[in-house]
Amino acid sequence: MASDRITLTVPARGEYARTVRMTAAELASRIGMSFDEVDDVRMGAEEAFVYASERVGESANVTFTFTVSADALEVEVGPMPTPDEGAAAVSEGYAEFILRSVCDEFEIQHAPEGCTLCLCRRAAAPAGEPGA
């Protein structure tokens, strides 16, 4: 199947974490991810949201771009301001560590307009309906 692209922009406030989690979980379940994997995706989406919210500040928005293909969910979060050296090092290291654990691929892309988190989680095996 060709990949579909879904964009979600939410205010950078905690109350929207649920919206982000639900969207990510629904897209993950759409491609047949297991309960385990869906929960990882939710966790990853929330961590990425918190990470981005801290960078952009409460009055701004955070944009998620989901790319859904047959066996993978890619998520781009941002752009957001590139953090200062040092000041953000701790939460940086922490968030990266968590995101690396729940995703198959994780990187931070730097561009002039800011940095973007790129996450990818693949569905391990088509559960239930092989080849669906």
Added chain:
Amino acid sequence: MWDKARTRELFVHYHEHGDEESRDELITMYLNLVKYLASRFRNRGEPIDDLIQVGTIGLIKAIDRFDIGREVEFTTYATPTIVGELKRYFRDKGWAIKVPRRLQELSFRVNQAVDALTQREQRSPSILEIAEYLEVTTEDVLEALETSEAYNFVSLETDRTSEGSDSFSILEYIGEDDQLMALVDDRTMLSEGLKHLAPLEQRVLYLRFFQGLTQTEIAAMLGISQMQVSRLLRRTLRLLREHITLEEV
């Protein structure tokens, strides 16, 4: 009812030597106080076990903050902290209570279905499989997953009974694990945060993020449900995040 001399001894061990076992013994010792205080809130429609868990969080806070230099009985000091935690729980519950009963029940059934299907298929089921098993829609299952967020209080009782005197401490693995070393190196608040996690929380965190086990594998290993693992992880990550945020302020 409570042995004052022993209490004092345990606090010295815990606060001055960081002895986690003394802390655990204190928690066990004063659990009666929690039960008593929790029972005073029992007519408000919440299961008493949940209230005891909430109260225990208050007790742990009190244990961590108590200063034995002060001429105050620990029970006198701890009571307002425990009651405060219970009151906060009811206050925070404001929104959670609005979760329709149908969803609360569904959340419970999803929990059971995940365990049953994992057992049967020997792998983590898909959302669709859970939905078909329960004869509900996939949206219902996802909604139920969110609902379980409202019940953040994983049984601390499980923590104590499942492993007996589990004294697992993630920090003991620092020397063996480069990843962990890189993470806590020079980041004292994070290691401080890790210390505040219960042994079961530390174990789940370690297995998931350092050993790379899946939630299903961890649940099987520890003899708890997968949703409990999920909630424990979530709670753990939130606690750690709070510590990090504090540091950056």
